[in-house]
Amino acid sequence: MKRFIFLLIVLACPFLMFAADAALAVPAVSAVAVAAPAAASNSGDISWMLISSALVLLMTPGLAFFYGGLVRRKNILGVLMQCFMAMAVISLQWVLFGYSLSFAPGNGFIGGLKYIGLNNVGMEPAPYAPNIPHQLFMIFQMMFAVITPALIIGAFAERMKFSAYIIFSLLWATLVYNPLCHWVWGGGWLQKLGVMDFAGGIVVHISAGFAALVTAIIIGKRRNHTDSPTPHNLPFTVLGAGLLWFGWFGFNAGSSLAANNVAISAFLSTNIAAAAAALTWAVIEWINMGKPTMLGTATGAVAGLATVTPASGFIGIWGAMAIGVSTSIICYLAVGMLKPKFKYDDTLDAFGVHGIGGLWGTLMTGLFASKLINSAGSNGLFFGNPHQFLVQCVGAFAAVGYTVAVTAVLYKLVDVFLGVRVDDKKEVLGLDVSEHNERAYTLIE
Amino acid sequence: MKRFIFLLIVLACPFLMFAADAALAVPAVSAVAVAAPAAASNSGDISWMLISSALVLLMTPGLAFFYGGLVRRKNILGVLMQCFMAMAVISLQWVLFGYSLSFAPGNGFIGGLKYIGLNNVGMEPAPYAPNIPHQLFMIFQMMFAVITPALIIGAFAERMKFSAYIIFSLLWATLVYNPLCHWVWGGGWLQKLGVMDFAGGIVVHISAGFAALVTAIIIGKRRNHTDSPTPHNLPFTVLGAGLLWFGWFGFNAGSSLAANNVAISAFLSTNIAAAAAALTWAVIEWINMGKPTMLGTATGAVAGLATVTPASGFIGIWGAMAIGVSTSIICYLAVGMLKPKFKYDDTLDAFGVHGIGGLWGTLMTGLFASKLINSAGSNGLFFGNPHQFLVQCVGAFAAVGYTVAVTAVLYKLVDVFLGVRVDDKKEVLGLDVSEHNERAYTLIE
Amino acid sequence: MKRFIFLLIVLACPFLMFAADAALAVPAVSAVAVAAPAAASNSGDISWMLISSALVLLMTPGLAFFYGGLVRRKNILGVLMQCFMAMAVISLQWVLFGYSLSFAPGNGFIGGLKYIGLNNVGMEPAPYAPNIPHQLFMIFQMMFAVITPALIIGAFAERMKFSAYIIFSLLWATLVYNPLCHWVWGGGWLQKLGVMDFAGGIVVHISAGFAALVTAIIIGKRRNHTDSPTPHNLPFTVLGAGLLWFGWFGFNAGSSLAANNVAISAFLSTNIAAAAAALTWAVIEWINMGKPTMLGTATGAVAGLATVTPASGFIGIWGAMAIGVSTSIICYLAVGMLKPKFKYDDTLDAFGVHGIGGLWGTLMTGLFASKLINSAGSNGLFFGNPHQFLVQCVGAFAAVGYTVAVTAVLYKLVDVFLGVRVDDKKEVLGLDVSEHNERAYTLIE
Amino acid sequence: MKMIIAIIQPHKLEDVKQELYKANVNLLTVNEVLGHGRQKGITEVYRGVRESGNLLRKIRLEICVNDDFVDATLNAIMTGARTGETGDGKIFILPMEDCLRIRTGEKGKVAVG
Amino acid sequence: MKMIIAIIQPHKLEDVKQELYKANVNLLTVNEVLGHGRQKGITEVYRGVRESGNLLRKIRLEICVNDDFVDATLNAIMTGARTGETGDGKIFILPMEDCLRIRTGEKGKVAVG
Amino acid sequence: MKMIIAIIQPHKLEDVKQELYKANVNLLTVNEVLGHGRQKGITEVYRGVRESGNLLRKIRLEICVNDDFVDATLNAIMTGARTGETGDGKIFILPMEDCLRIRTGEKGKVAVG
């Protein structure tokens, strides 16, 4: 019987969609056709932006493994599932209305509805990147929207209800990510103020990182989390770090939105910062704990990548090195001192790495940015423009404040309606079995 | 002694090859040199097609892990080995004669011998893509030829003899894949009929999927397969799904054979369909089994990717969503109802996902295709052209019929000469040890 | 207290760096700005070189897994850590002085200091590739510098001290890699002699492979290495092989430094040689040991990729096949006969695969190279130019001699100051715990 | 009270479990072990190096029963695990002095079942 | 001398270890097992196929003690492992005849501790 | 009949097996365990958090022998496993009542070997 209903849905579905298609898509499509000349865009830029989009998409599975290797064996599928769901749910949210809220002409705070359902988003030159078609710009940005909520997962891993996660991340994407994206990149007030955020220090890392802090605090500690906090599969974490490093070239160098000199410069900064941060973290551990660890090195690399993100297209190699070295010191302190001191349980250090890193990187952009590297940017304090540093501070802390407030409200809202945390028994059993009916590995065969 | 013979071969080999080289390659090469001006091709398109080719190559290891995680621990190397052998054997088959049979001028049914050993395949503009060199077109197509037989592996996993697998897939590539490729893309009768298959719904997914059904039925059920059908390493399956999603951008957006608007549109459709299908599968499980699973979500994503393949360059976002949603419903039913009902043991649902998905996608292309998206295509039924839907039906079912018949004959042939199935003892022991003398993991150390 | 010092460093660090910045970077940067017109470079070539650089970067994590799966469970993090450290340390070494020593104008033996700290390396056309910006050429070359020392890891895996590894690889990069790179690609004496090395047969594989031989011999055998030499996680090795194959397209086809016909030709040679070598290795095992193994097939693929590297942009498909087939025979003999005969313990066959493969490939380039494929190259012996074969011999053996001598000296040097080998207890315990305070996997939970 | 330890072929676990349930023996503990017995080991080959891995993967069952259940348990295992070829495994019977159910604190016979 | 074998819930291992240390029982051997008991198994679902995995993950402790330590050990395990719900597990007590310390060659009572 | 259970260092397994074969003891069952003994645990560090993993990886051997083989077996294990440092492990000897060979149904002494 139930299956009959399915079959009906099957048959109904394409037709229903077609109704929508007829109603909505055709005008959009014709807009495409009309705008199609687009002689402006060249195949080199398109090629680079297509592969960059694919690289950023790959970062979400990369993150899934980076995180998944660190949790206990009984929770890895829970983490992988949350990351994959971000790929599914946010991709659709973005196409349906997220892109419009972020980038359609609107007020200083939020975008309008002009691009809803990708209406008016065709192959004409993109408003924010006339050298590529609008739809390609939208695709590239979609991958950013996907990974940002996935970053937060690290904070509440091993104890969040899956249903609550979906609703929470949908709301969060709409009410935190989309507005912030509009503020900084979509014509909003921070952009007008002159805030520089090359590839998402504010939009991606501050927002996700501080949301992580808030949720980690409110959801509370894991039960028994002293039992065996040892990562169940560190090679997976290293694999994830490798894929993240690889994908981050699309993230940062792709953010120049063209295969040009700024992309090259961003690519270089990215690699230098990652390398310097990885090495620094290892050295700190060596000094402090007697031996450098693989997990520390991988964490350092990711912290360096996150921190250089807002600065990557604006800085030279010395700025990149300074960012790389300092970020590992800062993040190491955050992970090793802040967390124990304030006793929140940020399972996988989403705040310590992305929140702190994003904040630090955004501020450092205000120090090291140089118009010699990117004439479209501004000079930072070290290049004689203290004003930019101020602007960066305003941008960063406005984002922090907004994120913290709205995330807390959203969390509480979801908690009232659904309950955010799984009950004790499910937590003890592990999310793989209790939330997904599955086991990651067989024990005997 | 034996080693002496090796040494002789070593010394002989380059010289023998050189004979061939002198006899065959030089003319081919000179053709290259002559055609070398090729001012037509631009570096942007070349760049995109090179990386797309690499992306599609990566899909085969991706598939290996997608499949490999699902089998029992004692059989994973068997699966990985079959996938890797497709990379080795079919790459060579393609270069030696497969490409010629598929794309050289011939009759409606099969290509000629003009391109044998890549004769006449140089840097001149490709006949089917004048904007890129012929050799690049051939390379891109090679990666499709590689992954298609690898898809079938899912059907007979855990019980096929390795020697039989090699012979079978070589024959199958030559007698099923190459002709179908010619029919649809190489100037054959289906292409003349006007069948639309953007990136391989018929050529890749219907052919592999229905071959899977046939082999699963003939080879029979696994022994003891109720013992522990639980996937031995689901994270590997998720890793595979992630790599497939990533690589599929090369598969679909690369199939526009240029870094242009159609590529962008195909990229977008691909991502939307994958997202919609992943979400839909999870929702169905949620309704039907109480909880959404990671395996279901990954399966849904792959089903969505497979299904949107033939349509990807012809449809708008609403078509992509309709395809994504409906494919998960259809494939879920195929996997959950058809298989138990007809009691064949399609180990990893190669038919349920690729066969059904490819068929569904090919038909849906006949509904949702629009000239507004791709002026080189035709309109589908929903855009006022019912004829195209008919054509798609003819194409799909002709491919189904041909594949089923020839695959069955080939299977029987191989069975007579080599025996396709391993004996009971080997199956119980697992293919890793019994066919490859190896173990995937150590148990103690 | 200690933490206070950290905080001070934190604050000091950007400022110190800025001093450097002011002193060094600004001129470099202004050089960039001045040279910025660079109308010569086009977005298609830039796009291809950016993604190629990213692909080559991915090869190091790929190698980490290729190697990591082969060691015992207690040593995998040791291997992963060494590979990641190559990414961190050599990236910085390259930017600070490695690139200058390799490519700045100098004498026949070593480059000068003109490019130190990337001074004078801006967006002007690259001296060795005028179609792309200088910095992009430098980035692409950086990834080669990173992976080369990482290749050596295979030789001394499971027993080298981590501190010694870092110092050794830093010295080795500076005193072996940088000079060799200068000899062959940076205007040194071998380049002047006319040696052909398309993507690093001499520079990468001979250097790393023979360094591997030397270190394996001097460091001595593993203790208890007969206990369970079985690879602890073969799927990881296969994953690594898959990522290497994928990344190698960037390595070889990227080495044409443009998205052009030579890149296409190199891409094709790469795939053919990998396929032929994988198949050949499997066939040899089948004949010799009764069954083909997954490890053998993966090893063959990597050997084929390594061997075709120097020839990839100069040869046609028959040359690629000859190289693929012969390399597996040669390397199989090296791994299976040479190693047992001379009783060195090259843990993961870094010499047998890369040393022998690189040597063989460099010689074969002197046979199969053809100006019809790449007019910038020379003809090989089989195309009527025996002189080229001689030149290749000189180049290869000069590199072997230099590498062997300098590597041995460096090893001894490090041994005197730090001790290269871990003590018995640490070796027994495994490097993960004894050198990095970590375990790769949990046993119970 | 006895502790019965059985080493069986991995693929016979399902059959053994079915037989035990038929015999009303529902409580058991299982793990994976490596065994060296009369059965010929498997040869593995890694890069040309032959290795006769003489340890084979087996399943170890631990079943504690009261004395009146011993025979039924042994029969069930024999029926389920037997293929008639070397490698079928062994059953070891150990004396057991006492048993406690953690949840209730029950001791002795009643705790076993 | 006795060998005490306890099957407990995985997440209670830490508590049990703490209780044992308090009772001055410091030597033990642990591994992971699958158990079938009264506790309801977990249902797993793979591509729509329901599978009632009736084997649950448990931890098995093996503790060898001299006779005067038996009660303290049992109490410690009971205290640490008990939640009061099915699945808490069992303790089995087996007689042991002798014990050897490999390092010193000591035998008997002195070797156990 | 005895069941001999030995806990040894992982890297001594090969030596122990060789000694056992020399002593004509060919049948054994092995698995991996974690042990807490006198040996100092290993400190692991994850993101700055020190964790004294007091459980060390060990190998557990289970060897069932007839009474006349007990001494030879113990000697073989002692010879093969001894390094003289803490952590070398222990051997426990348990009484065994009976043994069955599944393949043949043989019982008692003859089934053990």
Ligand SMILES: Nc1ncnc2c1ncn2[C@@H]1O[C@H](COP(=O)(O)OP(=O)(O)O)[C@@H](O)[C@H]1O
């Ligand atoms: N005396 C013993 N002590 C410990 N384990 C044993 C003993 N005899 C057999 N086993 C275990 O039983 C398994 C099967 O034994 P094997 O001799 O191969 O079977 P069969 O008795 O059917 O020929 C072995 O692999 C080993 O794990």
Ligand SMILES: Nc1ncnc2c1ncn2[C@@H]1O[C@H](COP(=O)(O)OP(=O)(O)O)[C@@H](O)[C@H]1O
């Ligand atoms: N008779 C027995 N023989 C072997 N193992 C047993 C036996 N009884 C219980 N166990 C083990 O103890 C575990 C817990 O038993 P269970 O009956 O679920 O708990 P409880 O007794 O608290 O209800 C089981 O999963 C099984 O591993």
Ligand SMILES: Nc1ncnc2c1ncn2[C@@H]1O[C@H](COP(=O)(O)OP(=O)(O)O)[C@@H](O)[C@H]1O
């Ligand atoms: N009384 C015991 N009960 C259970 N296991 C024990 C006992 N004593 C020792 N073991 C096991 O033996 C291993 C080695 O013991 P340890 O005390 O470290 O060695 P040594 O006796 O050589 O100093 C331990 O890790 C533990 O697994």
